[in-house]
Amino acid sequence: MDVHRLLVFREIARAGSVAGAARTLGWTQPAVSQHLRHLERQAGTALVLRRPRGVRLTEAGEVLLRHADAIAVRLHAAADDLAALVQLREGTVRLAAFPSASATVVPAAMSLLGRRHPGVDVRLREAEPPEALALLAAGEADLAVTFAHAGQEPDEQPGLVRTAVGEDPVRLVLPRSHPHAAGGDEPVDLRTLAAEKWIAGCARCAASLLRTCREAGFTPDVRHGTDDYVVTQALIARGLGIGLLPRLALDAFTAPGVAVRPAAGLLPRTLHLVHPREADQIPAVRAAVRALRDTLAPARG
Amino acid sequence: MDVHRLLVFREIARAGSVAGAARTLGWTQPAVSQHLRHLERQAGTALVLRRPRGVRLTEAGEVLLRHADAIAVRLHAAADDLAALVQLREGTVRLAAFPSASATVVPAAMSLLGRRHPGVDVRLREAEPPEALALLAAGEADLAVTFAHAGQEPDEQPGLVRTAVGEDPVRLVLPRSHPHAAGGDEPVDLRTLAAEKWIAGCARCAASLLRTCREAGFTPDVRHGTDDYVVTQALIARGLGIGLLPRLALDAFTAPGVAVRPAAGLLPRTLHLVHPREADQIPAVRAAVRALRDTLAPARG
DNA sequence: GCACGGGTATAAGTATTCCTTTGGGGTCGG
DNA sequence: CCGACCCCAAAGGAATACTTATACCCGTGC
Known part of the structure; x- marks a missing residue:
């Protein structure tokens, strides 16, 4: 049961004719006709009766249409939900930060983020850098604020990317x-x-x-x-x-x-933001990174 | 939002890895990987985080998975419902027949059909041949039992096929x-x-x-x-x-x-079965035709 | 009655998409 | 350190999808 064909069939039912569905889809008529043929072959039964002015659904067609409608609804809902996440109308960032940052720049950044994107939810967890990295590795945090003293190599965790965002004298x-x-x-x-x-x-x-x-x-x-x-x-x-x-x-x-x-x-010690490699593809994380960077920029030097 | 990719994504989520999904789908790993990439591009956000032993869903991935599951459920339900119709575990035939047939061979055929396919529902409507053809043309009947006297051309309705099934002396x-x-x-x-x-x-x-x-x-x-x-x-x-x-x-x-x-x-007059041209692709109609033919065969001649 | 405009389908050709092949990078465990 | 396993990227052949072209059917109107 091919889902695409099901959605094409839905257009046929909606338009009342193969040619009408082709028009709304921006295709030619044979394209839609072939989809219908394949679907009927897969279904093992006629789905429409061809009449002079278009088509009329059979019992099987009516049954299928109901399912196709439900699927289309779900598909739209999925797109809407994703759009909400992408456009930062919602979303959650689990943030780990060390204590002195948690008391100063992180609340300021959270406030900034909240003003920019009221729908985004931030959950802060206080953690010293090693623990913060462990949280990231375990998938229990999305973003960490850490530090490293000058001359000290910060532990490089595989799969995590680290960017310096300022210095703390x-x-x-x-x-x-x-x-x-x-x-x-x-x-x-x-x-x-x-x-x-x-x-x-x-x-x-x-x-x-x-x-x-x-x-x-x-x-x-x-x-x-x-x-x-x-x-x-x-x-x-x-x-x-x-x-x-x-x-x-x-x-x-x-x-x-x-x-x-x-x-x-x-x-000075250097402040870092750390997150899983592809996490900057997550809109809420990206927004949190921006807010933290914008907050930390004045603290630089 | 491509539905096929959504279903592939569902397999990724289920398997916990791209390679695992490829195994269950019988594909190679890059095939699945490309689907995931396209889906993420369309979605505008990362859907999974790549970890050493597989992948882990992001928030957006979790959201999408719920919708994908719902769609898969609907898809299976659609297939099941169609199978019930095709395998004649259910279905309806709206039959039109002229009075003397409605009193004799049609009840016998309905009884035979009921024994063969208990789930199939037959609705009989008594109608003289011209009215029966009108019902077919209007889509209010699926199958008609009509007659024509020898030497009389039966009215040929466009889109309807007529088969002689016996003679009535x-x-x-x-x-x-x-x-x-x-x-x-x-x-x-x-x-x-x-x-x-x-x-x-x-x-x-x-x-x-x-x-x-x-x-x-x-x-x-x-x-x-x-x-x-x-x-x-x-x-x-x-x-x-x-x-x-x-x-x-x-x-x-x-x-x-x-x-x-x-x-x-x-x-003698000739008995006919008449139905819309593609209606013999409808399992319930086909079964009703068989039952009527089998009942009328002994009456032949 | 016959052409016209709506609908349908089929057949063949081109495009595109899809999946495979190949090769490479990263991380874990012996 | 090597092998196993995961991932990605690029390139090529195969399958699919859509278009073009053609024909048929039906209702309508000149």
Whole structure:
């Protein structure tokens, strides 16, 4: 049972004649006639009776017409649903982002996306970069916002594409009572901090800290470790150490008891958008990427 | 939105991979891959994400799959319904037949058809041949049982095909009190009846009566006219005239007060089945034709 | 009565679509 | 690292689809 022929048959029934169907289809009459013949052969029964002024459906033809109509309706519904997705009148993006982005640029981007495409639904899940990549690989997220510290090769996951969308500068964070707390925008010389106690972040942040200090000529005395930038700042405010934090984290939250200074030799981290290779063919994902990029562009540099 | 591609896509979704769909379809993998590519181009969005061990549907793919499933269901239903009609598990035949056939061979044929194909529904409508042809032409009947007297050209309706299926001999009907009432199977000589009063039937039957008598050398004195073979016999039984009736009418009903004799020179009428030209491509009609033919065959001659 | 205009079908030829073949890239598991 | 399996892209032959050309049938109107 050939579906195309069924739809041609539907036109015949609608027009009441083979020639009429040919006109509405923009074909010649024999083309439609052949379709009808093949369909009748497949069906094993006459579907129409040829009368002087056209054709008239047989019982089998009437039965077939009802099914053909139902199929045509479904086909239109499918096209409509797809159009809604393509034109971003609906759709869902499952987004994974690391905490400090989730608190700053991601909400801003979601808001922008919501203004541009009110029908698109975004579901955010907070995840550190490795977990975010795992979510993508497992098909549980469509798009991830990740970062990599300068000089660190980000793990390349097969099938995922990564695009850099901006840099997040890293700052020195000190207790307010620290001798270097004042000084404004003047870069601090890291070598003057060789004897400090340090607080490190996640594994890759800690590696970046070690590398930076080594290039400054010393090995830091790391006393504490935590992923959480609120915890980090609480420790620092109490004078339990000093640390490095990216600007996004400080934008999200800066504790009253700490001072933030730039320092020479601090390499920024790079922000990335990651998604499955063909996911940029998905309109909602593409729109989310655009919104994130547009939001992050001012943060660049 | 190409329906075939939609059904191929459905196989991809079912199999979970392009290669798997190709296996179930008996095609090569690139064939299926091209269908998918075209479908995605038409849709304007990715429908699947290519993963190491196959593909995974996107949101748009899931939406499309639901519609494709619905279409496939309808398609199977259409095939099933057609099969029921073709295999005569159901179907309707609208039959038109003239009165004496409707009382004799047609019920027998309907019974035979009902035994052969219990699912086929027959609707009988009694109609003299001209009306029966009009019903066929108007599409209100599928098959007609008609007759034509020997030597009469039946009206040829365009688009209808007529097949002779037997002959119905015509008999002389007399009052029981008539001098010729006795005599059994010995043919009566019509010329001995030139002085009788006659009762004629329908227009064409009357014409046949006139022709027969003329060939016998006289013009009949037609006193009464009626289509109805019961009325005809009532008149004859009362001695109001004599007449000719076909055997089918006498099979249906023979009045107690009449005698039936063969006569030399009485030409039989021919029974016909008439239907629209392609209606023999309709299984239920074909089955009804067979049943009628099988029932009429013994009546032949 | 016969040409005309509507409808139908069939036959043959050209186009197009479809599927296969071939070759190559990517990822997983031994 | 190789083999198995998945995917894609490009090119060619085969099948299908549509057109052209022709003929038939029926109702109508000159």
